[in-house]
Amino acid sequence: MRGNKMGLLAVAFMCLCGVARSAPIVYAVDINIKGLVVTGTITTDGTIGVLAPGNFLSWQFAVNGTLTLDSSIPGSAVYCAPAGCGDADAVSLEMTDGSYLEFASPVPDGFGTALTFLPACITLYPPSAGCPRLSHGGGVVARIAPYRIGTGSGASAQMVLYDDFDTGAINPSKWFGEQGFDPDIREALRELAPAQNVPQAKQRLHLMHRAYSATTDDNGSSGGLFGLSFPNPSAITAISFQLVVNQIGVVACSTNPGSGVTSAEFRGSFFSTDASPTSSNDDVLADIGIEQNVQQSGPNVTGFVAENNGTVLGYQVLGPVALGSTNTLLLQWDQPNHRFIFQLNNGAQVFEPYSVSDTSPPFHPFKGIALARVVPHCTSTPRPFVLLDADFDNVYVNQ
Numbered sequence: 001m002r003g004n005k006m007g008l009l010a011v012a013f014m015c016l017c018g019v020a021r022s023a024p025i026v027y028a029v030d031i032n033i034k035g036l037v038v039t040g041t042i043t044t045d046g047t048i049g050v051l052a053p054g055n056f057l058s059w060q061f062a063v064n065g066t067l068t069l070d071s072s073i074p075g076s077a078v079y080c081a082p083a084g085c086g087d088a089d090a091v092s093l094e095m096t097d098g099s100y101l102e103f104a105s106p107v108p109d110g111f112g113t114a115l116t117f118l119p120a121c122i123t124l125y126p127p128s129a130g131c132p133r134l135s136h137g138g139g140v141v142a143r144i145a146p147y148r149i150g151t152g153s154g155a156s157a158q159m160v161l162y163d164d165f166d167t168g169a170i171n172p173s174k175w176f177g178e179q180g181f182d183p184d185i186r187e188a189l190r191e192l193a194p195a196q197n198v199p200q201a202k203q204r205l206h207l208m209h210r211a212y213s214a215t216t217d218d219n220g221s222s223g224g225l226f227g228l229s230f231p232n233p234s235a236i237t238a239i240s241f242q243l244v245v246n247q248i249g250v251v252a253c254s255t256n257p258g259s260g261v262t263s264a265e266f267r268g269s270f271f272s273t274d275a276s277p278t279s280s281n282d283d284v285l286a287d288i289g290i291e292q293n294v295q296q297s298g299p300n301v302t303g304f305v306a307e308n309n310g311t312v313l314g315y316q317v318l319g320p321v322a323l324g325s326t327n328t329l330l331l332q333w334d335q336p337n338h339r340f341i342f343q344l345n346n347g348a349q350v351f352e353p354y355s356v357s358d359t360s361p362p363f364h365p366f367k368g369i370a371l372a373r374v375v376p377h378c379t380s381t382p383r384p385f386v387l388l389d390a391d392f393d394n395v396y397v398n399q
Contacts, residue, residue, distance in 0.1 A: 026042070050084040056078045072166070084096070101118075195244065205391065245264055251383075269285050319344055
């Protein structure tokens with residue numbers, strides 16, 4: 001008999017990696033029950049049906065915002081019941097009667113810790129103070145009635161891992177550097193580094209910039225991108241990636257108000273509205289990212305579609321996020337339905353339709369992950385600037 005669905009939803013679908021086996025599936029974990037908050041991902045080898053320990057490729061969890069379990073930590077392991085580790089399909093991982101799924105990792109103080117999913121409860125070891133013990137030795141954090149958390153099917157595109165950045169250096173065959181000349185950028189950093197304040201964490205793409213205003217006048221603004229771009233942008237029609245904003249700030253100008261924004265984002269040109277384009281003015285751009293601007297509190301996840309000439313075709317606010325939180329962002333061009341699809345974590349997909357022609361390729365093909373900025377020109381003090389520090393990880397694209 002099938003048990004209770006754990007709400008472990010697939011956010012990246014299967015690719016073709018062989019004849020007999022499906023490609024990896026990434027399940028997004030987002031659970032909040034009775035004071036236990038678990039977020040993260042579980043990656044399997046794509047097996048459908050009852051899972052065994054060998055079907056799990058990797059996992060990363062944050063528990064109550066402080067405890068981290070990560071398969072990249074030496075000594076980490078998966079343990080299961082004889083009946084299996086649960087029942088998987090392409091969009092969910094379900095704990096069935098008799099199943100038992102435990103993720104264990106050592107921690108820096110030398111003690112082990114484990115997160116366990118059972119059909120009727122979720123446990124953490126070592127237990128919290130005052131929690132009763134289970135027969136297998138864990139401490140009950142949340143005992144739950146039959147439940148289902150979340151629904152959804154993720155992107156309609158089949159996705160494949162493009163880069164998880166867990167290498168010694170940025171892969172030159174996968175990325176071009178993206179940096180425009182701007183004399184008012186005072187600080188910039190692009191590197192592969194472990195996540196901040198996470199012991200033994202895997203590497204991520206770490207980007208940081210601080211850019212000041214031009215002080216020549218109080219008209220207009222300056223801006224640009226700093227990050228990485230795809231060598232073959234025309235092949236990409238869908239992307240998902242994990243994003244953590246560690247620090248973000250925007251200082252406005254009192255004598256040139258209204259502008260000032262910075263964003264950690266994916267941005268790309270997808271088509272031109274001109275049948276025979278002779279410039280990039282009619283290229284249509286789509287963007288999803290975490291931004292902070294002078295008009296609203298933030299940071300917020302936003303998505304927009306616009307022509308390169310400044311004509312905005314659509315703008316969506318998907319919701320606020322907390323500094324330091326890991327969020328999965330998805331953008332897909334759904335050309336047959338003449339729309340773009342945005343998604344934040346396991347939330348509902350947001351559709352942004354358009355009515356312009358989309359049959360011509362862009363004059364200037366471009367797609368990349370980067371920090372973006374718009375800083376107003378300003379003669380007053382304090383001098384405006386934008387500051388953004390962010391980590392990108394687990395970039396998936398359409399196969």
